[in-house]
Amino acid sequence: MSLSHLSEILDNILSELEAIDRELRTLRSIRRQMETLQRNIDRAGAEIESLDDVLLAHETPEDWLHNSNNSNIVDATSVVEKMTNAMVNADADVCSICSEGFQGCSSGTTTPKQPPCGHVYHQVCLATWLSRSESCPLCRRIIRTIDV
Structure with missing residues (x-):
């Protein structure tokens, strides 16, 4: 195997690793967004429960x-x-x-x-x-x- 062929294989591997790294960063970002969404959903659920209490107590x-x-x-x-x-x-x-x-x-x-x-x-x-x-x-x- 020639040195140029090994260099080409290493370049391909590095390109693949960079693509995997980008995907991992994207997945981490998505995970953070999902965690934020879940916190917002939890907060909204609590607010809805408190609004239900207000509505039940509210006069027509x-x-x-x-x-x-x-x-x-x-x-x-x-x-x-x-x-x-x-x-x-x-x-x-x-x-x-x-x-x-x-x-x-x-x-x-x-x-x-x-x-x-x-x-x-x-x-x-x-x-x-x-x-x-x-x-x-x-x-x-x-x-x-x-x-x-």
Whole structure:
């Protein structure tokens, strides 16, 4: 075997070793990323559990509306009560505030209401929203008593 042939074999081996080294570095980097992802997943799981606790303890908009002494709620409720009752497709339409459907909503605080802008919400959801904001949740049109 000639010296040049041995040199060529060594060059090939070195090239292969360099490729293996690059692959090992890549795999180590991937392992670190996976470890970081796992830590993030673990943290997110803990946050989800704590959010579940908050959600379970949270009052519904209807509870908040009826249990509050806030005068803004009373004003918003009277504004919403004057709004047009909306015609909805109970199987397809949803309230954009609570993301719940309108199935079984025909009277009381769940009545679908339509402000002047034309969007449709549950009465209680819209009253709760308007107790904190003066505008439509979707188009941001100002909803005033005079518009109703």
